[in-house]
Amino acid sequence: MSRFPKGTRTIGGNEGERIERCRRTLFETFSSYGYIPFFAPGLQLLESAWGKFPALFRKRLIPVYTPAGEACCLRADMTLAAVAYLSSHYSPQERPLRLCYAGPLYRAPIPPDTDFERIQFGAELLGWEGEGADVEITALLLRSLRRLGIHSPVVVLGHAGFLRECLAGLDRSVSAPLTRALLERRYEAYFSCLEESRLPKESRNRLSSIPRLRGTAVKTLDKAAPFSAIPFH
Numbered sequence: 001m002s003r004f005p006k007g008t009r010t011i012g013g014n015e016g017e018r019i020e021r022c023r024r025t026l027f028e029t030f031s032s033y034g035y036i037p038f039f040a041p042g043l044q045l046l047e048s049a050w051g052k053f054p055a056l057f058r059k060r061l062i063p064v065y066t067p068a069g070e071a072c073c074l075r076a077d078m079t080l081a082a083v084a085y086l087s088s089h090y091s092p093q094e095r096p097l098r099l100c101y102a103g104p105l106y107r108a109p110i111p112p113d114t115d116f117e118r119i120q121f122g123a124e125l126l127g128w129e130g131e132g133a134d135v136e137i138t139a140l141l142l143r144s145l146r147r148l149g150i151h152s153p154v155v156v157l158g159h160a161g162f163l164r165e166c167l168a169g170l171d172r173s174v175s176a177p178l179t180r181a182l183l184e185r186r187y188e189a190y191f192s193c194l195e196e197s198r199l200p201k202e203s204r205n206r207l208s209s210i211p212r213l214r215g216t217a218v219k220t221l222d223k224a225a226p227f228s229a230i231p232f233h
Contacts, residue, residue: 007109007116022121022148023102029144030100030123033136038099040081043072052080056183060107062116074106082124095127110184166207174199178207187211 004010011019027037043066050058053076061073075081078101086097100123109116123140125133138155145153167175174197181190190211194204213220 007114009115009117019119025147026102026121026123026144027100029147030098030140033098033140035098035100035123035140038082038085038101040075040078040085040101040103042075042104044075044077044081046071046073048084049073049076049080053077054183056180060110062106062108075103076105076107078103078105078120078122079124083126086124086126092127096133097124097126099124099126110186166210170199182211 031037043064046061046063049061053061057076061076063071063073066072082099082101086099090097102121103119105118105120106116107118123137125137142153142155145151167179170178174193177193178190181187181193191208194207197204199207213223
């Protein structure tokens, strides 16, 4: 009874109390603005989830069968479960819809990591495409962090469009390993693949610079603008 599956762990004591405080603070903050607490099932039907996940993400799913013989995977993504719930319980006229959640996710680990079980806290605002939706989520997140005693957080906003446009002009033999490294957040592998490629120096510089861009939105966009004018060969 003292052993647990490799890749999982029991959380208790002070760490357990901290996780519970985070969950309670998140729920209280977001619920006061109309977000409904959401608890997703631990399994997701493969037939429903498979086509909605990127190919590289599908390789990390952990398949299981239910006692009824249904092919499933352990819950690998909370957003997909939230969207499925909202689409089946609410009509389009009831949007925007707000959910907040906390719970474990299960994904095959990427070496050298060995843990396949992680706890995710999050919120979803669906059916509102305006800039105000991003502002609302970010503002409530910052309020939650302040309540937890984190008063100087750094919010990182990324946009995949720049790299997607750059990679679109590459041969698949080059773009595939670069994309895989980015999705797996293995930036050293990304830059190694780039150096080993036979791309022109100008193209390598472009692809190397964009992931490193940092700063305020306006200044960062100004830095990225010149790269969009450099053609691949």
